[in-house]
Amino acid sequence: MAATIQVENLEIVGRRGKGEELPIVRNVSFSVQRGEMLALIGESGSGKTTVALSLLGHIRSGCRIAGGTIRVAGYDVTALTPHERRSMRGRVISYVAQNAGSAFNPALSIMRQVVEPALVHRILPRRELEARAVSLFRVLALPEPETIGERYPGELSGGQLQRLMAAMALMTDPEVVIFDEPTTALDVTTQIEVLAVFKEVFAERGITGVYVTHDLSVVSQIADHAVVLKDGAIRETGTVSKILFQPEDPYSQALLAAAEPRSRQTDLAKRPAQPALLDVRKLVVGYGQATSAGLPEKVIVNHVSFSVPKGGMLGVIGESGCGKSTLARAISGLQPWAAGELFLNGASLAGSVRERTPEQRRHLQLVAQNADSVLNPSKPIGKTLERVVRFYSGLKGEAATRRVNELLDMVRLSPALASRLPSELSGGQKQRINFARALAADPQIVLCDEITAALDTVVAAAILDLMKELQRDLGLSFIFITHDLHALQSICDRVAVLYAGQAVEVGPASTLGKGVHHPYTRLLHDSVPLMEPGWLEATQRRRLAEATPVTTLNPLSPDPELCCFLARCSDRVGGLCDRVPPPVLSVSQGSSVLCHLPASIRPEFLS
Numbered sequence: 001m002a003a004t005i006q007v008e009n010l011e012i013v014g015r016r017g018k019g020e021e022l023p024i025v026r027n028v029s030f031s032v033q034r035g036e037m038l039a040l041i042g043e044s045g046s047g048k049t050t051v052a053l054s055l056l057g058h059i060r061s062g063c064r065i066a067g068g069t070i071r072v073a074g075y076d077v078t079a080l081t082p083h084e085r086r087s088m089r090g091r092v093i094s095y096v097a098q099n100a101g102s103a104f105n106p107a108l109s110i111m112r113q114v115v116e117p118a119l120v121h122r123i124l125p126r127r128e129l130e131a132r133a134v135s136l137f138r139v140l141a142l143p144e145p146e147t148i149g150e151r152y153p154g155e156l157s158g159g160q161l162q163r164l165m166a167a168m169a170l171m172t173d174p175e176v177v178i179f180d181e182p183t184t185a186l187d188v189t190t191q192i193e194v195l196a197v198f199k200e201v202f203a204e205r206g207i208t209g210v211y212v213t214h215d216l217s218v219v220s221q222i223a224d225h226a227v228v229l230k231d232g233a234i235r236e237t238g239t240v241s242k243i244l245f246q247p248e249d250p251y252s253q254a255l256l257a258a259a260e261p262r263s264r265q266t267d268l269a270k271r272p273a274q275p276a277l278l279d280v281r282k283l284v285v286g287y288g289q290a291t292s293a294g295l296p297e298k299v300i301v302n303h304v305s306f307s308v309p310k311g312g313m314l315g316v317i318g319e320s321g322c323g324k325s326t327l328a329r330a331i332s333g334l335q336p337w338a339a340g341e342l343f344l345n346g347a348s349l350a351g352s353v354r355e356r357t358p359e360q361r362r363h364l365q366l367v368a369q370n371a372d373s374v375l376n377p378s379k380p381i382g383k384t385l386e387r388v389v390r391f392y393s394g395l396k397g398e399a400a401t402r403r404v405n406e407l408l409d410m411v412r413l414s415p416a417l418a419s420r421l422p423s424e425l426s427g428g429q430k431q432r433i434n435f436a437r438a439l440a441a442d443p444q445i446v447l448c449d450e451i452t453a454a455l456d457t458v459v460a461a462a463i464l465d466l467m468k469e470l471q472r473d474l475g476l477s478f479i480f481i482t483h484d485l486h487a488l489q490s491i492c493d494r495v496a497v498l499y500a501g502q503a504v505e506v507g508p509a510s511t512l513g514k515g516v517h518h519p520y521t522r523l524l525h526d527s528v529p530l531m532e533p534g535w536l537e538a539t540q541r542r543r544l545a546e547a548t549p550v551t552t553l554n555p556l557s558p559d560p561e562l563c564c565f566l567a568r569c570s571d572r573v574g575g576l577c578d579r580v581p582p583p584v585l586s587v588s589q590g591s592s593v594l595c596h597l598p599a600s601i602r603p604e605f606l607s
Contacts, residue, residue, distance in 0.1 A: 003031035004073055004176060004208040005038070005055065011067035012050060012059065012232075016424070024063060025050055025232040032225070037202065037209040039223035039240065041216065041255065043456040044428025047232035048212045049098070052178045055210065056093055057085035073175045073208075090117040094169035098181040098212075098427060100161035101370050104153040110164055111149030118171040129171065136167040139201075141193045143321070157321040162186060163194060173205065180212045181427075187319040187483035188527040195222055195529075196540050214456030216259045217529035220244055221536040228252045244531055258457040259531075274309035276343070277477050278331070278364075278445055281305050283340035285323070285330045296338050300326045302501040302564075303340070306494075308445065308477050313467070315488035315509055316481045317524065318498035324481045325369060327498070328447045331479070332366040344445075362392055365438035369450040371430035374437070375422040381433050382418025388440040407436040410470075412462050428455040432463065439470075445477040452487055464491050485512065485528045497521050500564035507591025515589040516597065519569045563595070 012025035025047045032038045040048040053059070054070060057077045070077040073092050080088065089095070094117070097103045104113055114136075115129040123129065130149070137145035140163040153161060162182060169177055179198075183191045199222065202209060211223055219226060219240060226243040228236040228251065236249040247253050282303045286296025301323045308314045316324050329335035331342060333353030342349040344364060350356050368374050376384055385404045389395050395403055405415040411432040422430055431451055438446050448467075452460040468491055470476040482488050488495060489509050497505040497518065505518040513525050529535060561581040566572055576596055585593050 002074075003071075004034045005030075005032040005210065006071040007031070007051075007055075007068070009068040010051070010054065010070065011065070012047075012054065012063055013066045014060070014063040016062065021066075023232060025054075028068070028227075028229075028232075028234055030225075030227050030234075030237060032208055032210065034208055035202065035206045036224045037211055037222055039219045039226040040210060040212045040229060041214065041219060041226055041243075042229035042235075043214065043255070043458045045231075045426040046229040046456075048229055049180055049426075050232070051229070052180055052210055052212050053095075055176070055178060056089050056095055058089075087121075090174070091121045091123075091172050092174060093176040093178065094172065094174040095178045096162075096165050096169045096180060096182045099370065099372060100165045101153070102372050103165060104161060106153050108152070109149065110151055110153065110156070114149065114164060114168045114171060117168060121172055123172055132171065133167060136170055137164075139197050140164075140167055141190060141197070142167075157325070160320060163190075166194070166198075170201065174207070176208045176210070178210045178212070181214070182211075183213075183215070183218060187322075187524075188485065188529070189319055189523060191218070191529070192527055192536065192539060195536055198222065199536070214460075215529075216244060216256065216457065217531050220531045220533060221529055228255070241533065255457055258461045274311055276307040277310045277312070277345060278308040278479075279341075279343040280307065280331065281341045281343075283327070283330060283337055283342065285326050285335060285337045290338070294339070299560075300501050301330065301337070304496070304498070304501070304503045306496045306503065306506050308479060310444075311471060311475045311477055312494070313471055313478045313480060313492045315492035315495040316479060316498060317483060317485065317488055317495060320483070322498045323501040324498055325449055328366060328449045328479070328481055332364060332447055333361075334366070362441050363444040364447070365441050365443040365445075366447045367435050367438045367449060367451050369453065371427070371434040372422065374434060375430060377422050380419050380421055381425070385418075385433070385436060385440055388437055392441045403440070407440055410439060411436045411466065412459070428459045431455060432459075435463065443476070445479070447479045447481070449481045450483070451480075452482065452484065460487065467491055485524060488512075497524065502564050502594060504565065504594045505591055507587075507593075508589060511589040511591065515591075516587040516593070517591065518565075518593045518595050519571050520565050523568075 008029050010025055010028040013021040014024045015021045028051055030038065040051060042048050054065065055072055055077065057080060059065060065078055075088055075092065111130060111133060114133045115126065118124065118129050119126060133149060134145050137148055142148050142160060142163055166182060183194060186194060195218065201207065213219060223240050226238065226240050227234055228243060228249065230251050235251045236243060236247065243252060244256065247256060282305050283301055284295060284299060284303055285301035286299040288297030291297060304327060306314065316327065318324055326335060330337045333351065333356055336351045344360055349360060353361060382404050385407055386400045389400050389403045393403065404418060408415050408418065413429060413432055417425065435451060452463055455463060464487060467478060471478065480488065480492055489512060492509040494507065495509040495512065496503050497520065499520045505521050512521065563577055563582045566577055573596065582595050585595065585597060587593055
């Protein structure tokens with residue numbers, strides 16, 4: 001039986017300007033049988049996405065297929081005309097890109113864009129396609145599936161847009177789907193649901209898939225076979241069990257070592273208490289007209305409070321859409337807030353960055369989640385960094401160039417990359433440039449919004465190590481916004497857990513997974529994928545068994561004063577949780593928990 005995907009001796013070369021051609025992909029061969037999932041793994045720049053895109057007959061500008069053959073679902077991709085390739089894409093093979101934010105047209109509604117591929121290929125009439133789209137929205141655990149299609153990309157979170165891209169890819173019932181880091185932007189609880197849906201859809205429809213990722217725990221749950229790439233060449237191939245548990249190549253072994261969870265070895269009790277560098281007090285951020293209570297019609301961040309000491313590292317974690325990025329934008333002065341106060345070094349911060357002093361703007365920097373949105377595509381990265389250096393430090397000429405090279409070295413990039421455009425860099429490289437851009441201001445505190453989400457395990461580990469070095473050597477403070485619990489625990493002193501815009505728990509990061517926690521914190525901890533075969537199915541079965549039907553309680557009140565996690569909480573108590581607002585309780589490990597807490601908790605756990 002012929003394989004659905006057959007790649008033999010693939011060679012891809014590229015040229016910059018008028019220079020000579022250089023190899024990008026070298027002698028790559030693999031096959032994927034019908035209904036199987038192949039994982040392409042490797043660090044940023046290893047050629048994973050280049051190989052994946054070649055299956056659609058797409059080669060980036062300045063590159064070409066120099067040798068080899070690609071066969072997909074009976075089509076010889078390398079022999080097709082441009083028209084034939086366009087006809088195949090979206091109908092026979094679909095693609096889910098890594099960066100959903102840049103893939104959607106901000107001026108068009110979601111529904112219009114999701115059904116467009118199926119309309120182009122005349123799969124079904126529009127009305128039937130819209131009904132199919134709503135069904136996919138529901139399956140992919142998107143909020144308000146009946147009406148989300150009426151919204152625009154700018155109104156949705158990154159994780160929601162990523163799931164909508166998956167819905168778009170499945171609209172045409174393709175034989176092959178290429179997933180390029182599809183769960184990168186998803187929090188761990190949503191990731192479980194989406195991965196489970198993917199597996200179910202693949203099994204039901206016999207879809208063949210290629211899954212590009214750097215998350216080895218996800219590989220263990222979703223893929224049958226794996227190909228390890230480095231510098232465009234295959235280092236090792238085999239079943240997922242062989243690659244993850246019996247790797248032979250030293251590079252495969254290094255990837256696995258970097259993926260191992262690491263706990264921070266800081267003894268906080270021995271560290272002298274530091275004054276608050278940043279103080280956030282009862283911050284409220286939202287959209288729409290003010291209500292009679294003076295709050296926005298749509299509240300995104302709801303009375304959140306925490307502080308970050310000098311040299312401290314606070315992690316902010318929560319699901320997609322919980323308000324993490326909105327919180328970062330408000331703190332950085334890019335999003336006005338409706339209530340609350342912010343203080344930096346004891347001085348009040350204005351709501352707009354334009355109204356802050358030059359020193360305040362310099363001392364508080366933001367590293368955005370999407371590097372493409374902040375890097376000028378027409379300027380070499382060296383010029384982008386030089387502009388920031390010149391603005392904040394007044395350096396020019398050779399002095400500015402030396403500083404740019406120092407910044408590139410700090411984020412583990414070669415100074416030779418300074419002449420390249422953002423489009424010539426991988427996603428991980430662009431994110432490191434984004435980080436270097438913030439460091440160019442010599443800040444006191446940096447807000448890092450999902451900066452490791454798009455990075456492979458090796459590079460992400462290096463970035464986390466860099467953050468710890470900067471914290472130790474320069475006394476730099478961080479707010480590290482993430483949905484990666486392992487990354488958070490490896491570098492953060494404290495953690496704020498957000499759910500539906502509220503800080504349901506604030507406490508030491510080292511205590512996560514032990515002691516008493518908010519039910520949502522426990523859910524996050526238990527949702528981190530383990531590198532164990534069958535973990536996904538076992539977790540889904542356990543959750544279904546533990547779920548408490550809402551009908552066993554009194555009708556859930558829409559009262560915003562009640563617990564925001566009420567409808568999903570397996571520990572909720574009828575007559576209490578659905579009637580009395582949750583108090584803020586202190587527990588023995590030093591956390592503040594917004595919860596009644598189960599009655600079974602022993603008194604000694606409470607402070």
